Amino acid sequence: MKGLLCTLLLLETFVFVVQQHVDGGLTENEISQQLSNEDRRQNPAQTDPRRDESDSQQYCHLSFPDIHAALRELTATVTEQKANIRALETRLRNSEKTAEQQTVILEELNKKNDALETRLRDSEKTAEQQTVILEELNKKTDEMSNLTESQVEELRKENRDREIAFSASLMESGSGYIGPFTTEITLTYRNVFTNIGNAYNPITGIFTAPLKGAYMFNFSIYGHGSSSTSATVSIVKNGERVVIAHGHQDQYAVNSSKGVVLILEVGDVVYVRLWSGTRIYDDQNKHNTFSGYLLFPLR
Numbered sequence: 001m002k003g004l005l006c007t008l009l010l011l012e013t014f015v016f017v018v019q020q021h022v023d024g025g026l027t028e029n030e031i032s033q034q035l036s037n038e039d040r041r042q043n044p045a046q047t048d049p050r051r052d053e054s055d056s057q058q059y060c061h062l063s064f065p066d067i068h069a070a071l072r073e074l075t076a077t078v079t080e081q082k083a084n085i086r087a088l089e090t091r092l093r094n095s096e097k098t099a100e101q102q103t104v105i106l107e108e109l110n111k112k113n114d115a116l117e118t119r120l121r122d123s124e125k126t127a128e129q130q131t132v133i134l135e136e137l138n139k140k141t142d143e144m145s146n147l148t149e150s151q152v153e154e155l156r157k158e159n160r161d162r163e164i165a166f167s168a169s170l171m172e173s174g175s176g177y178i179g180p181f182t183t184e185i186t187l188t189y190r191n192v193f194t195n196i197g198n199a200y201n202p203i204t205g206i207f208t209a210p211l212k213g214a215y216m217f218n219f220s221i222y223g224h225g226s227s228s229t230s231a232t233v234s235i236v237k238n239g240e241r242v243v244i245a246h247g248h249q250d251q252y253a254v255n256s257s258k259g260v261v262l263i264l265e266v267g268d269v270v271y272v273r274l275w276s277g278t279r280i281y282d283d284q285n286k287h288n289t290f291s292g293y294l295l296f297p298l299r
Contacts, residue, residue: 164210165293166200167193175283179274180229187233187272189290200292206271209264213297219272220257222287223280225249232275235260238268255287261295 168189170178178187188205200207209215223231230248234241235258242262247254262270272290274280282288 162211162294162297164197164199164215166195166197166207167289167291168195168200168202169193169286169290170280170282170288171286173284175281177279177281179279180277181274183276184273187274187288187290189272189288191286197294204271205290206269207292209266209268209270211294211297212265212299213263214261214295215264215270215292216259216261216295217270217290217292218257218259219245219290220255220288221245221247221280222253222255222282223247225251225254226279230254230278231256231280232278233280234273234275235270236273237262237264237270241273263298 169191170187170189172191179185186205188202190202192200192202195202197210199210207217217235219233219235221231221233226248227250230246231254232244232246232248234244236242243258243260245256245258247256264270270292280288
């Protein structure tokens with residue numbers, strides 16, 4: 001019976017120690033101390049035999065059913081602790097998985113943040129460039145607004161000087177032939193339609209260039225058919241023939257026209273000459289005309 005008692009006491013101590021160890025309630029030193037106490041309980045000092053026998057009788061109240069109950073309780077406790085451990089392991093794995101997912105999300109957020117920062121820097125750079133352009137435009141606007149009235153008037157005068165054009169016909173009224181003559185003559189187109197810039201002189205029939213530039217000239221002639229006399233005129237620049245308009249047939253009307261672009265310096269003259277031995281005819285229909293205008297100035 002004493003051996004049975006010892007075995008029971010050892011089982012009880014083991015259950016207590018295991019439970020405390022699982023719960024984290026005792027350290028290794030505390031477990032050793034507990035085992036030492038139980039050893040003293042099992043092996044008390046030899047004092048009084050009668051007392052020992054009394055103590056043995058007291059411990060012998062335990063029976064085998066009590067031992068089985070203690071073992072079942074121990075098994076249930078261990079099973080519960082294992083279940084708790086498995087639950088904790090599951091929670092730990094879930095936490096680790098959640099932490100990994102959060103790490104991935106954080107990395108994606110960092111990438112998006114870097115992309116946004118890059119776009120922001122590009123936007124700031126573009127805004128700076130637009131600011132510089134706007135400042136330049138404002139500066140040019142200020143410069144233009146600072147033009148004095150005299151400068152504006154000077155620009156207007158310059159534009160007016162570039163407005164050069166004229167057009168005229170031979171006769172102001174009546175009708176008749178001009179020619180033939182024994183020498184060439186300069187035709188004077190007295191019926192002026194337009195004379196912007198007053199560069200054409202209807203008294204002399206001569207156009208004088210006020211600006212260096214490219215000028216366009218046109219002239220037309222008209223006459224009656226004749227077996228012996230033609231209608232021939234030429235446009236002349238500074239005394240040199242440039243182009244000729246000629247018409248000749250035995251009967252009916254004859255006509256011709258020409259045009260030419262000339263580069264003129266300031267003071268150059270242009271006019272129309274009737275050839276000797278030829279004639280032209282004009283009347284209220286204004287058949288014979290001489291026109292010219294500035295295409296654009298040159299420097």
